[in-house]
Amino acid sequence: MADSRTAATETSRQGLWSRIVNNDNICGYIFIAPFIIGFLVFTIIPMGASLFLSFTKYDILGAPQWIGLQNFKTMxxxxxxxxxxxxxxxxxxxxxxxxxxxxxxxxxxxxxxxxxxxxxxxxxxxxxxxxxxxxxxxxxxxxxxxxxxxxxxxxxxxxxxxxxxxxxxxxxxxxxxxxxxxxxxxxxxxxxxxxxxxxxxxxxxxxxxxxxxxxxxxxxxxxxxxxxxxxxxxxxxxxxxxxxxxxxxxxxxxxxxxxxxxxxxxxxxxxxxxxxxxxxxxxxxxxxxxxxxxxxxxxxxxxxxxxxxxxx
Amino acid sequence: MVEPKYKKGIKTFIYHLLVLAGAFVMLYPLLWMFFSSFKPHEDVFGLGARILPVRWVFENYPYGWAGFGGISFSKFFSNSLVIAVVGTIGSVFSSALVAFGFARIKFKGRNFWFVCMMLTMMLPGQVTMIPRYIMFHKFGWIDTFLPLIVPHYFAQAFFVFLNMQFINGLPKELDESAYVDGCSRFGIFRYIILPLIVPSLATSAVFSFIWSWDDFMGPLLYLNKPALYPVSIALRMYSDPTALTNYGALFAMSSLSLLPILLIFIFGQRYLVEGISTTGLKG
CATH class of the missing domain: 1.10.3720.10 (MetI-like)
Structure with a gap:
């Protein structure tokens, strides 16, 4: 507990900082930031990219070529x-x-x-x-x-x-x-x-x-x-x-x-x-x-x- | 209506007999594999369904350990270990952090993000597989461990949920009294919550390690150099009929590859069972 006391007093000394860490809205987002970043980078952007690529012909080396619904038609x-x-x-x-x-x-x-x-x-x-x-x-x-x-x-x-x-x-x-x-x-x-x-x-x-x-x-x-x-x-x-x-x-x-x-x-x-x-x-x-x-x-x-x- | 004692005894006996027989059937493939690793090559299939070897040999282990292409299984095991341990550390701590945010702080948009997170649990990984590959390819991360490790540092829904269940079981007064004493949110997380959720951290660690250790598709996509192979890919290469003539050695390495999971199973069973029953995790 001694550690937590010192940590607490340190933060309360810095005015703006303490307001940030005590604001639930900011603080909540800081805590869940790993999830939000990961969600955007590893889920949402890839999903969007996947949807876009599904209308293209793409072999990773060249640029994707828009072919409309051709992939689905072939499928x-x-x-x-x-x-x-x-x-x-x-x-x-x-x-x-x-x-x-x-x-x-x-x-x-x-x-x-x-x-x-x-x-x-x-x-x-x-x-x-x-x-x-x-x-x-x-x-x-x-x-x-x-x-x-x-x-x-x-x-x-x-x-x-x-x-x-x-x-x-x-x-x-x-x-x-x-x-x-x-x-x-x-x-x-x-x-x-x-x-x-x-x-x-x-x-x-x-x-x-x-x-x-x-x-x-x-x-x-x-x-x-x-x-x-x-x-x-x-x-x-x-x-x-x-x-x-x-x-x-x-x-x-x-x-x-x-x-x-x-x-x-x-x-x-x-x-x-x-x-x-x-x-x-x-x-x-x-x-x-x-x-x-x-x-x-x-x-x-x-x-x-x-x-x-x-x-x- | 009290049953006579002997009748009850017979019933119990039959119950145990049947359950034991079932357990034997369940474990049979594993026992067969383990003991086959002590059989000489020609006996592995020569003995058919028999579990115990007729002639015990121990050469399969050193022979198998030598690996293939000049790379021994020491390399494959250490690759697996690095990937699993470094990934697990990230996933345990990032998930705990996020769980605290969701469980203890009321902020705008909390429900929205929570639903998003729960949905990721139900999202089939294949949907993001190709763009992720392209992304890591552009980053120049192919043939490094990074694609297998870095995503773990951004919290995993199952573990967040597991930790949340645990945090929700802790009295709120703990946080509040610390808060009144001038402890910041970070202080509360670090000094009050974190020490109390060690059991759910352990459960997350156990599952994260096992999933990482067993992962096949990730390394299959991202690692092409034999020197980087984890055990899972190495075993698959090793079992390739063109590369191998010794089944005893294959089963020796297969048995060894299961050893870390078995050790976790024996010493961490409590955490496994807890994890599965509180969240319905798959094992």
């Missing part, structure tokens, strides 16, 4: 890979994210009671999600589901003989990436766990007295009270799902036959392999619009299924 009408990558990503998001949340919720319920070893269990179910984004895991996945793979010898133990590589087969390649995503249900699980903990015990006790079964307790108490958490998770997971890149880049390299060509991967290739940066920006903006639409649909629908206690 929508002349580029089958664009639509392919779009639908691959949509498929991935619509299968992997609900499954991940379902697992997260189920395991959270199983682990919500405090018994011996609970913290060990929680840790082991959470660990894959903590390290799942690492390149080490992507590299590992490639070997687990590749030719002569671990998964096939596991299945052989169960009497199922498969000889093909899961990653080399266009029918199963995306599935391996979906499995990888679902495997990482740990962090939504922790969010659900803390949500479950916040539900007052008395609700269940009252329900028990009224003779409610375990199932009724789940559907009438746990699930409705968790809907805000589910809602939040759904939005955040959906957005990150649309951005999936690394797994497709390393594990399957977009193949085979573009069956795992994620949108972000295709955008990366257009921009940094072929240097069609204008085209890449057009793709980015299209994705932003799609995500905004999806998010607002979830938001709109939320009044029908998300339960807020304070509304009662």
């Amino acid at each position: 929508f009408t002349q580029d089958p890979k664009f639509w392919k990558s779009f639908w691959v990503t949509v498929k991935y998001v619509f299968i992997a994210i609900p499954l991940r949340l379902l697992f997260a919720l189920m395991i959270a319920l199983v682990l919500s009671k405090d018994t011996k070893g609970t913290s060990f269990y929680r840790a082991s179910y959470y660990l894959p999600s903590l390290i799942g984004g690492s390149i080490a895991i992507a590299v590992l996945w490639k070997r687990i589901f590749g030719t002569g793979s671990v998964i096939n010898s596991l299945l052989a133990m169960l009497g199922i003989n498969i000889n093909y590589s899961w990653i080399g087969n266009p029918k199963t390649a995306l599935l391996t990436l979906i499995i990888l995503a679902v495997w990482q249900f740990g962090s939504p699980m922790l969010i659900f766990l803390s949500g479950i903990k916040q539900i007052p015990r008395s609700y269940y006790e009252a329900a028990r007295i009224d003779g409610a079964s375990g199932g009724a307790c789940f559907f009438r108490i746990t699930l409705p009270l968790l809907t805000p958490v589910i809602f939040f998770n759904l939005i955040m997971q959906m957005i990150t799902g649309f951005m999936v890149f690394t797994q497709g880049y390393i594990i399957t390299e977009g193949g085979p036959l573009d069956s795992t060509l994620f949108y972000a991967l295709y955008m990366y290739r257009q921009s940094f392999t072929y240097y069609n940066m204008g085209y890449g920006c057009a793709m980015a903006w299209f994705m932003l619009v799609i995500i905004a639409i999806m998010t607002s649909i979830v938001f709109k629908s939320s009044s029908a299924w998300v339960y807020y206690e304070s509304m009662e």
Whole structure:
């Protein structure tokens, strides 16, 4: 505290300075200045630039050439890979994210009671999600589901003989990436766990007295009270799902036959392999619009299924 | 209706058995990778799904550590460490500063900026990726660590939000009494709030470090010289079938690359769990 005293008296001696540091309006902006500068330089200006570039042909070396809506026209009408990558990503998001949340919720319920070893269990179910984004895991996945793979010898133990590589087969390649995503249900699980903990015990006790079964307790108490958490998770997971890149880049390299060509991967290739940066920006903006639409649909629908206690 | 004791015992037993089995399935890929790093090359796939090696070898580690192209993994690890540590310091302190501004000072336009900040959390990074690249290219920052570090010094929404939650839990009287005593806003932040929000600073640090350590796309875009590669890119190069014949060594380096995160997981679990449950951060 002695330090703070000296600091304080020093500042009060300087008249103008002390007026500045004691003015909430000036002071507030000084504190949030890092955010505002970063927001302008790394978000707003790049977004504006991206929008402008989406109407141009630009390869970073020359000057951008204005071509109007040509990029969008090409995207929508002349580029089958664009639509392919779009639908691959949509498929991935619509299968992997609900499954991940379902697992997260189920395991959270199983682990919500405090018994011996609970913290060990929680840790082991959470660990894959903590390290799942690492390149080490992507590299590992490639070997687990590749030719002569671990998964096939596991299945052989169960009497199922498969000889093909899961990653080399266009029918199963995306599935391996979906499995990888679902495997990482740990962090939504922790969010659900803390949500479950916040539900007052008395609700269940009252329900028990009224003779409610375990199932009724789940559907009438746990699930409705968790809907805000589910809602939040759904939005955040959906957005990150649309951005999936690394797994497709390393594990399957977009193949085979573009069956795992994620949108972000295709955008990366257009921009940094072929240097069609204008085209890449057009793709980015299209994705932003799609995500905004999806998010607002979830938001709109939320009044029908998300339960807020304070509304009662 | 009291259940007989033995019946309850059986139920508990089955519960633990199932949960343990599930935990084993979850950890199986990691265990397989870790123990494969002690298998001779031909055994890695020769043994199939078996976890434990038949013949234990330890050469994979020195062999892998030697790296490729004359650059060893000491270089890759130190690159990763520099990027993650310097970036984390910036993101922890800038975020704390901004969080204090939002949580404790009433200024005009506060809500507007707060909404802007929350929106950045939902903005897909790909939208700004290309212009950012062009910008850093114009700055001459390609093939330096700067594009991976400097943006961290301008606060990150998740950490700001996390710190705000924490600051909001502190009694306002603390600030007010210090204010009456003649302490400036900066003094209050530095000497009163900052020491009290150490737990949320630690949580931010833990996440920032892990995200930085795992980052792949950033280094992929901005670093083209092998001597600058962080571990993530090095591993990807190393796993390239043309560059490598030894899977044992690949898994040895993969396991080592996870070591810092595992250490954080073991010693900082409290902070991880707290961070995830208070903000719904992704892990």
